Amino acid sequence: MSDFMMFSLVPLTVAVIIGMTCALLGNFLVLRRQSLIGDAISHVALPGIVVSFLLTGMLSSAAMMLGAGVSALITVAMIELIRRLGRVEISAAMGVTFTSLFAVGVLLLEWHQAGGVHLDVEHALYGNLESLIWFDGTGPAALFDPVALADLPPQLARVAWVGLLVVIFVAVFRRHLVLGSFDPDFAASVRAHPVLVDLLLVTMVAVAAIAAFEAVGSIIVIAMFICPAAAARLMTDRLVAQIAWSQLFAVISAVLGYLLAGHGPGWLGFDASVSAAGTIATLAGLILLLACLWGPRRHRTGVTASP
Amino acid sequence: METWWRALTFTLGYNTSLVTIGSMLLGAAGGMIGSFVLLRKRSLVSDAISHATLPGLALAFILAGLWQGDGRWLPGLLLGAALSAAVGLWAVQTISARTRLGEDAAIGAVLSSFFAFGVVLITVIQSMQVTGQAGLTGYLVGATAGMLASEAQLIALCALGLLLAIFVLRRDFLLVCFDAEFARTQGVSTGRVDLLMLLLLMAVVVIGLKVTGLILIVALAIIPPVTARFWTDRPLRMVALAALLGAAAGYLGVTLSSVQEGLPTGPLVVLASFSLFMASFLFSPWRGVLATLLAYQRFRRRVHLRQGLLALAREEPIFDNLTLKLLRRQGYIRRDGVATLPGQAAARDAEHEERLWSLYRERHPDDALQQEHSGLTPIARVLSPDAIMALEAQLPPRPEGGR
Structure with a gap:
């Protein structure tokens, strides 16, 4: 039990919160066919963090968040500029932007490898969920012990705040978000400010991606943005139900993925564990696969089953 | 500076020259096939393909490692990468054709879950007693520094083959890109041509893994065609221009990376390509800003x-x-x-x-x-x-x- 408190409680909680947060936003991204914005933004978190590290000389989380946030805004601005001014199709504009920025990040990172910084490409991609250890979590009593609680890994609090922020955002703007997702023209006509809400949504995506980035790496972020929401879309036609399904899927993949990564190899007779973030994202993909095969609403409405 | 000059003039040794030529051919092939994919508005499919290579790479590494103790066997790795990329490609196609989800969601889902599975397999490898593990990270961001001559030859030969194949098939591709209906009346099977296009794209991605790494290889298929589009309105000219620009990016990037030990090739190739893009974006006399x-x-x-x-x-x-x-x-x-x-x-x-x-x-x-x-x-x-x-x-x- 104390092992669980010390080693697993925090990573598990962080994974569940991140999964639910990303899946919540993901619903709107999938509906708007903007899933790849999440992809682009989680790629460019790397250059943002590297640049902020080079500027401030330390790995303080505030500076990293700021750097990644700025780079997300730069990305969105660049995509729009290239699309509008260059008359380039949007997916190509995205491809140009995020590969170039990611290349800058990798290059800067490799350049300063000599400094012996604990920051590398693999870390950025895979995250280090397993390293979120709560040393004072020696037993259930620690949950009520302020001294022990103060020792909780800071990532937990950060992720929780971001989760709360995203929930508040969706709650406040739910009508605008729904209108903008289904009918931007109508949304504009009733002054629902679709452009502003779009920008806010992208900002929220960036905030969630950055908070998650440090704890779990960018791959799981992309998976959690898309897979649960896409799977939920195949389960139901109603938005509220879709959000509920996506939250359920996110929780299932986070909990099951974390446990499988820690104990799965042991059951097979290996004395090791595999990447928790990777397993969680893989499970999210598997859930989507199942939904594609048997989801009750998997077909397009108005289209017969055969393509 | 002097090293760079020697790399630029192909006098920095056999291996470097071979790698340079290989990446130029690869850049050209990527630019050509990328142009058709861009005209088909499916540029980011290549992102899904490239991320989907990771599980295949890792599995091939594990198998080769169990077989002979060292997982770094390039042909096997490329084969594994190609197989899992094909599965990923099939998944994208099927999800976007058979379900109500859009292609963007299909790409994102395939990209992330395949890559995540690859990451899991990599952590498995890390716990195994196999040598050459460091070689695997080279596939993430690209590394040409320690490349064997045989590997460089393989890459150069495959790139040349691809280039020829794309050149032969360019008319069919163009027909399907612009007027799929008309192509069908001409007896061209659009589905087959589309598939062929994506398979060639996949081949470029797989061959390029070692050079630019799997995250940045998409840039080879996206940036040169977008750049070429700024200079011409005629499709075949755009394809040729994209090939030239891709080759130039490969040339600049690889030679720059040989200047100093440990400079990663992939980011340099991408940034060289991006500078060409920026120059065209700003100063092209036709469509420039x-x-x-x-x-x-x-x-x-x-x-x-x-x-x-x-x-x-x-x-x-x-x-x-x-x-x-x-x-x-x-x-x-x-x-x-x-x-x-x-x-x-x-x-x-x-x-x-x-x-x-x-x-x-x-x-x-x-x-x-x-x-x-x-x-x-x-x-x-x-x-x-x-x-x-x-x-x-x-x-x-x-x-x-x-x-």
């Missing part, structure tokens, strides 16, 4: 000048500063705003033009719709002299109170 801005300014001046002259002809006051400035610079008005003699003549001409145009629009509304004009094109350039004579004969007399 600068050219567009200049054209806009020119148009704005013409409109202001015309409106100013019309106002002069109708003896209306002019308040707009730009209009006043333009008129003054042309010598049409004096500093106090009174029209000069040439100004009066130009104003009369402008008003005459305007009256002809509005009469033409009134008498022949259908024909006028066909003409693309904003009243700024001289009417003599649009209509024949006798048509203008006929119009002039019908001009109503000037209203009293005008001049």
